[in-house]
Amino acid sequence: VTGRQVGVVGLGLIGASLAGALRACGDTVRGFDVDESARRVALERGLVDRAGDDLEAAVAGADLVVLAVPVLTIVRLLPNVDRLAPDRAVIMDVGSVKRPVIQAMEALGSAPRAIGGHPIAGKSVSGPQAADRELFRDRTFALVPTSRTDARTAAYAESVVRDLGARPLLMDAGEHDRIVARTSHLPQLMSTALALSIAPEDGELAGPGLVDMTRLAASPPSMWVDILASNAENIVSALATCLGHLESLGQMAASGDGPGLERAMSTAGTMAAHLGRSETA
Amino acid sequence: VTGRQVGVVGLGLIGASLAGALRACGDTVRGFDVDESARRVALERGLVDRAGDDLEAAVAGADLVVLAVPVLTIVRLLPNVDRLAPDRAVIMDVGSVKRPVIQAMEALGSAPRAIGGHPIAGKSVSGPQAADRELFRDRTFALVPTSRTDARTAAYAESVVRDLGARPLLMDAGEHDRIVARTSHLPQLMSTALALSIAPEDGELAGPGLVDMTRLAASPPSMWVDILASNAENIVSALATCLGHLESLGQMAASGDGPGLERAMSTAGTMAAHLGRSETA
Numbered sequence: 001v002t003g004r005q006v007g008v009v010g011l012g013l014i015g016a017s018l019a020g021a022l023r024a025c026g027d028t029v030r031g032f033d034v035d036e037s038a039r040r041v042a043l044e045r046g047l048v049d050r051a052g053d054d055l056e057a058a059v060a061g062a063d064l065v066v067l068a069v070p071v072l073t074i075v076r077l078l079p080n081v082d083r084l085a086p087d088r089a090v091i092m093d094v095g096s097v098k099r100p101v102i103q104a105m106e107a108l109g110s111a112p113r114a115i116g117g118h119p120i121a122g123k124s125v126s127g128p129q130a131a132d133r134e135l136f137r138d139r140t141f142a143l144v145p146t147s148r149t150d151a152r153t154a155a156y157a158e159s160v161v162r163d164l165g166a167r168p169l170l171m172d173a174g175e176h177d178r179i180v181a182r183t184s185h186l187p188q189l190m191s192t193a194l195a196l197s198i199a200p201e202d203g204e205l206a207g208p209g210l211v212d213m214t215r216l217a218a219s220p221p222s223m224w225v226d227i228l229a230s231n232a233e234n235i236v237s238a239l240a241t242c243l244g245h246l247e248s249l250g251q252m253a254a255s256g257d258g259p260g261l262e263r264a265m266s267t268a269g270t271m272a273a274h275l276g277r278s279e280t281a
Numbered sequence: 282v283t284g285r286q287v288g289v290v291g292l293g294l295i296g297a298s299l300a301g302a303l304r305a306c307g308d309t310v311r312g313f314d315v316d317e318s319a320r321r322v323a324l325e326r327g328l329v330d331r332a333g334d335d336l337e338a339a340v341a342g343a344d345l346v347v348l349a350v351p352v353l354t355i356v357r358l359l360p361n362v363d364r365l366a367p368d369r370a371v372i373m374d375v376g377s378v379k380r381p382v383i384q385a386m387e388a389l390g391s392a393p394r395a396i397g398g399h400p401i402a403g404k405s406v407s408g409p410q411a412a413d414r415e416l417f418r419d420r421t422f423a424l425v426p427t428s429r430t431d432a433r434t435a436a437y438a439e440s441v442v443r444d445l446g447a448r449p450l451l452m453d454a455g456e457h458d459r460i461v462a463r464t465s466h467l468p469q470l471m472s473t474a475l476a477l478s479i480a481p482e483d484g485e486l487a488g489p490g491l492v493d494m495t496r497l498a499a500s501p502p503s504m505w506v507d508i509l510a511s512n513a514e515n516i517v518s519a520l521a522t523c524l525g526h527l528e529s530l531g532q533m534a535a536s537g538d539g540p541g542l543e544r545a546m547s548t549a550g551t552m553a554a555h556l557g558r559s560e561t562a
Contacts, residue, residue: 004503012297020315045466055507083481084325108545109544120486120487120488121489122488122489122490123489135461139400139488140485140486142486151431156322167403167483176486179480179483179486180486182478182479182483183479183483183486183487183488184332184338184486184488184490186473186478186490187490187491187494188490189527189530189531189534190471190474190475190491190494190527191494191549191553192526192530192545192546192549193471193523193526193527193549194468194471194523195548195550195552195553196523196545196548196552197463197467197519197522197523197526198463198552198556199425199460199463200552200555201460202460202463202464203555203556204401204421204450205401205421205423205457205460205461205465206401206463206556207401207402207403207420207464207465208402208403208404209468209469209497209532210464210465210468210494211556211557212493212494212497213468213472213497214492214549214553214556215344215490215493215553215557216490216493216494216553217546217549217550217552218550218554219546221542221543221547222543225542225543225546228542229537229542230535231549232534232535232537233535234356234534235534236534236541238478239527240531241478242475242478242527243524243527243528245473245474245477246470246471246474246520246523246524246550248468249473249474249520250470250516250517251518252509253470253509253510253513253516254514254517256508256513258506261502261505261506262502262503262510264473264477264507265502265505265506266478266502267476268472268473268474268476268477268495269498269500269502271423271477271495272472272476272495272497272499274481275476275484275491276482276492276495276496276499
């Protein structure tokens with residue numbers, strides 16, 4: 001089902017990639033961004049048909065509106081989108097935390113046509129200049145219905161996700177937010193803490209492992225502040241688990257407990273190999 | 282100065298890569314490994330001229346002996362290499378921790394011709410099947426003289442490092458071990474702890490960031506047990522610093538301290554960008 005009229009609110013890496021992918025499918029895409037240079041890049045790269053800073057123009061006539069701005073901005077814009085979009089429009093977001101978005105969606109007049117989304121995809125560079133129509137190819141795309149989402153909307157969102165080349169995965173907001181606290185938000189904090197632990201003079205002995213481990217720390221802080229604020233409880237719980245493992249590894253190193261270290265590293269290695277395979281699958 | 286007779290003790294990723302790189306320079310390389318399949322792979326891939334499980338045969342007639350086995354095995358084998366190698370031979374290692382190796386080298390009869398080494402290079406896969414003659418190209422290669430290393434030996438080791446395509450960096454063992462605790466051993470523990478914090482059902486929401494962050498955790502545990510045991514004091518200190526940052530980030534997330542989080546992430550991002558640049562330089 002292409003030939004949709006799509007409004008994409010936010011032309012960062014994810015929004016512009018999604019716009020470009022849908023446009024390549026035959027959809028007509030209007031982009032919204034408050035940043036003039038983001039609009040210009042998205043237009044120049046052919047990722048959108050039109051771009052502007054007027055929310056009403058972006059969502060007018062839309063069959064589908066996708067919100068691709070930071071989580072708290074999604075929550076703030078939802079009532080406006082609800083008011084401005086046509087009655088038929090499906091409203092979806094791509095934020096990294098789902099509970100606050102789902103709560104806000106449930107309060108909308110258009111709640112039956114609203115559904116949460118979260119593509120498990122990303123890059124270490126941001127903005128529409130880094131956008132890639134293939135960003136979602138073979139990636140999981142979590143779809144999180146609200147208690148009021150109707151079946152037609154869920155099916156519509158699934159078809160959009162498939163058009164992006166991604167694999168839809170229906171899940172509950174609470175489960176989603178608990179899992180991404182471990183798989184995404186915890187790694188972000190670990191990468192940040194590691195980068196903060198490195199001294200400026202250490203750079204000459206930085207190998208590829210350290211570069212891999214600190215890459216996430218270079219992500220835009222503004223996006224992350226929203227994520228951390230919106231999922232603090234789950235993040236604190238994931239962090240506590242991880243701190244426990246770190247302390248235990250430190251104690252084993254300090255006491256020279258070789259067998260304990262080897263056991264822990266073997267268990268971790270099995271999980272790491274499993275994750276590495278899921279990535280390339 | 283090529284055309285050297287080189288004995289390489291240990292045909293894992295680093296030893297076999299180094300053997301292949303020196304052989305490509307015109308050196309004649311004899312490899313030693315207790316593992317028959319490692320010897321066979323190194324021979325089949327043309328990384329060594331000969332390979333065997335007799336240490337005496339590997340170091341007999343050598344101008345240069347390189348020990349590329351786990352740190353505690355280096356310490357254990359050094360007296361044998363000292364006894365078996367010709368009087369002219371330079372003895373070098375490539376272990377990831379330098380203080381115990383340097384102490385063992387200082388006790389040798391051949392101490393003036395012994396020098397510690399550590400190439401800042403690696404891969405997430407191990408063994409001679411993953412060896413790469415270009416592994417050291419444009420990488421830092423730390424050279425750590427003992428208190429008894431003579432100037433001729435240091436110059437010889439520098440020329441070997443340049444033949445590998447690497448950048449020699451002379452440093453003190455204590456300084457080396459403090460820095461790699463932060464740049465290598467801490468990231469390894471962080472990656473391990475993160476992998477231990479992931480639940481089996483989380484895999485579907487694993488993105489590229491998590492895969493990057495857990496790649497180190499799949500490294501061979503046996504090598505790491507030696508490293509952690511040999512550098513425990515520095516590692517515990519680096520870990521304490523990092524735990525402090527993690528706890529502080531967790532508190533800021535829990536209390537909704539957006540400006541604090543944004544400041545910490547900006548500082549971390551600057552360091553991460555610096556490390557990323559040093560990598561590609």
